[in-house]
Amino acid sequence: FLQCYESLASSIKKDLESIGCGKTMPLLIVGHSLGGCLTMLALFRLRAAGFNVVKGYTFGQPRVGDSVFARAFEAALAGAQVYRVTNRDDPVPHVYLRGPFQHVGTEVYYWDEAAHQTCTGNEDPMCSVMHESSLLLPAIKCIMSKFICPHRTYFALEQPLPPLLLHCDARPLFLPH
DSSP, rough: OHHHHHHHHHHHHHOOOOOOOOSEEEEEEEETTHHHHHHHHHHHHHHHTTTTTEEEEEOOOOOOBBHHHHHHHHHHHSEEEEEEETTOOOOGSSOOBTTTOOOOOOEEEEESSSSSEEEEHHHHHHTTGGGGGGGGHHHHHHHTTTOOGGGGGGGSSSSOOOOOEEEETEEEEOOOO
């Protein structure tokens, strides 16, 4: 994930400048799946570069780093609102095993389309982690068809979310697929 982010980092900063997003303007970053991993890395790196990162949202994001990264991320983004949205049957947030890898941000776990809870800690046992051992069928659904894959159905959208969206002072910047 880091190599992928590094390949985009200079263009992200240039694109932010091109839409007039200076370091002091509030910055929101949103991503889905791989874009969610890139979102977390962008939040961390842009904050370290002095940008006013205030919010981040990811949907169906795999674990990005290890416990050292998680601690550094939480310290660097203290005060920012960082939410990681998951749904019950999405296998992707569990692709990389707990232990060597750890989630960052506050999980907002959807039991179904209407019911959700805000979780505590990076790996709350009462949220999506409790279903890690029962994700074989959802994974098979994802392999069989993108139309029945729970990873592609956040909030019942017809199309998947864009992989990465940066939003600065009411000016969105989409990065291509």
